[in-house]
Amino acid sequence: MESIITVKDLKKYYGKGEGRIKALDGVNLEIEKGKFTAVTGSSGSGKTTLFNMIGGLDYPDSGSVTVDGIELQGMRERQLAVFRRSKIGFIYQSYNLIPSLTVQENILFSVNLGKQAVDWVFFQEITGFLKLDKRLNDYPHQLSGGGQQRVGIARALMLKSGIVLADEPTGNLDSRTSQEVLGLLKSAADTYRQTLVMITHNPDIAQMADRVVRMEDGKILERVGRQDGK
Numbered sequence: 001m002e003s004i005i006t007v008k009d010l011k012k013y014y015g016k017g018e019g020r021i022k023a024l025d026g027v028n029l030e031i032e033k034g035k036f037t038a039v040t041g042s043s044g045s046g047k048t049t050l051f052n053m054i055g056g057l058d059y060p061d062s063g064s065v066t067v068d069g070i071e072l073q074g075m076r077e078r079q080l081a082v083f084r085r086s087k088i089g090f091i092y093q094s095y096n097l098i099p100s101l102t103v104q105e106n107i108l109f110s111v112n113l114g115k116q117a118v119d120w121v122f123f124q125e126i127t128g129f130l131k132l133d134k135r136l137n138d139y140p141h142q143l144s145g146g147g148q149q150r151v152g153i154a155r156a157l158m159l160k161s162g163i164v165l166a167d168e169p170t171g172n173l174d175s176r177t178s179q180e181v182l183g184l185l186k187s188a189a190d191t192y193r194q195t196l197v198m199i200t201h202n203p204d205i206a207q208m209a210d211r212v213v214r215m216e217d218g219k220i221l222e223r224v225g226r227q228d229g230k
């Protein structure tokens with residue numbers, strides 16, 4: 001298998017002494033390029049901490065993270081910011097759209113932030129795919145929750161970074177809308193050959209993944225799915 005993300009013996013502890021919390025307690029993980037990996041586990045098991053490390057949003061105490069050949073350890077905040085802007089499309093539960101910008105401006109926000117040229121053909125394709133092409137001049141509040149998350153997905157895909165990290169992307173949506181949005185995200189990731197890593201509590205969503213990684217107490221418990229044992 002071709003790994004795009006490699007995590008080695010990653011540790012992150014909070015606090016000291018008796019009350020020390022082992023948020024990540026020696027995590028090893030290989031994420032296969034172009035696949036959909038779901039990260040599950042109970043609340044407090046370390047999913048968000050792992051997500052933040054892979055996304056270059058936080059520093060581990062020890063261990064290493066390599067993303068698309070880039071080793072994150074030792075990077076300074078400025079370098080990490082450039083890494084995040086160019087390499088990762090982030091999708092959040094709360095959509096993180098900018099209310100004063102139109103749908104189109106929100107979709108182009110990350111590309112513009114990274115001073116990349118806009119690929120308008122790709123923009124049209126993505127917005128058509130995500131059924132946003134008639135909503136481009138609207139503002140986020142004029143869209144339903146599912147619509148707003150489709151904007152979040154479009155913004156992540158527009159970066160063409162190859163890696164999309166999603167943290168409970170359908171956590172604020174009802175189950176029917178969740179299924180619809182997830183179906184779109186999964187097929188968009190397939191169509192545009194994106195590696196999708198998604199944190200989710202929802203077993204139905206995890207079932208849609210190529211592989212499920214389960215966390216408990218800062219460790220990876222088991223890995224099931226198509227790439228079992230790899």
Ligand SMILES: Nc1ncnc2c1ncn2[C@@H]1O[C@H](COP(=O)(O)OP(=O)(O)OP(=O)(O)O)[C@@H](O)[C@H]1O
Nearest residue numbers: 014021022023041042043044045046047048049050
């Ligand atoms: N900044 C922090 N300071 C202290 N403890 C923290 C901090 N961030 C996380 N933790 C602790 O680290 C552990 C792992 O947290 P994390 O948020 O990664 O879990 P999670 O699996 O994402 O949980 P949830 O599903 O509830 O979001 C938890 O015990 C949490 O309380």
